[in-house]
Amino acid sequence: DVKVTQSSRYLVKRTGEKVFLECVQDMDHENMFWYRQDPGLGLRLIYFSYDVKMKEKGDIPEGYSVSREKKERFSLILESASTNQTSMYLCASSSRGPDSYEQYFGPGTRLTVT
Amino acid sequence: LAKTTQPISMDSYEGQEVNITCSHNNIATNDYITWYQQFPSQGPRFIIQGYKTKVTNEVASLFIPADRKSSTLSLPRVSLSDTAVYYCLVPYSGAGSYQLTFGKGTKLSVIP
Numbered sequence: 681d682v683k684v685t686q687s688s689r690y691l692v693k694r695t696g697e698k699v700f701l702e703c704v705q706d707m708d709h710e711n712m713f714w715y716r717q718d719p720g721l722g723l724r725l726i727y728f729s730y731d732v733k734m735k736e737k738g739d740i741p742e743g744y745s746v747s748r749e750k751k752e753r754f755s756l757i758l759e760s761a762s763t764n765q766t767s768m769y770l771c772a773s774s775s776r777g778p779d780s781y782e783q784y785f786g787p788g789t790r791l792t793v794t
Numbered sequence: 795l796a797k798t799t800q801p802i803s804m805d806s807y808e809g810q811e812v813n814i815t816c817s818h819n820n821i822a823t824n825d826y827i828t829w830y831q832q833f834p835s836q837g838p839r840f841i842i843q844g845y846k847t848k849v850t851n852e853v854a855s856l857f858i859p860a861d862r863k864s865s866t867l868s869l870p871r872v873s874l875s876d877t878a879v880y881y882c883l884v885p886y887s888g889a890g891s892y893q894l895t896f897g898k899g900t901k902l903s904v905i906p
Contacts, residue, residue, distance in 0.1 A: 684837075715896075722881065722898035723838070739893060770837050781826045781883070785837025 684786035692792045699758040703771030710776040712754035717768040761793045800897040812869045816882030825885035827865045832879045
């Protein structure tokens with residue numbers, strides 16, 4: 681069974697703090713993704729990575745950065761958290777090739793910025 | 795600009811067939827359309843993917859017309875456990891960019 685784990689289910693941070701969200705997958709997948717999910721807006725892609733040290737901007741990268749130093753780990757960084765970054769953050773992974781459209785999601789991290 | 799449209803919500807009685815349509819423009823030529831199911835407090839879960847015509851697996855069917863500007867997820871004989879939010883995921887390409895865009899989701903409520 682594919683497993684995607686995220687470091688925290690719930691997180692509360694203060695405005696201006698640097699925030700790290702960690703994601704680990706155990707299926708040797710090449711592709712990894714970070715989304716945020718907000719009521720009425722669905723899932724929006726922040727960044728994705730198709731290989732170690734490679735990253736591509738998604739639809740809403742502003743205010744975020746990512747790091748992928750190892751194949752199994754993809755980190756999302758909020759350099760200076762703001763209240764409008766309060767959201768549910770979902771990590772996903774997929775293999776390359778014909779099955780690349782099948783993404784496996786983690787349980788999500790609900791981040792509150794106060 | 796990529797745009798994906800789904801109905802916000804649908805209601806159905808148990809045992810009925812449910813069809814959820816996703817409309818999409820500027821879809822990438824050679825990529826697949828995928829559908830996901832999400833329960834509260836969980837990440838989305840893959841249901842089915844397709845490129846064109848019809849695809850069927852053990853839980854759903856996916857119909858994609860020749861112009862690929864829409865896709866319809868069909869759930870046969872729904873039960874209460876199918877109450878969830880359903881998302882289509884569509885790849886877009888154009889003007890040097892590549893996007894993976896989720897629809898905003900359709901909340902399906904199955905009524906006993």
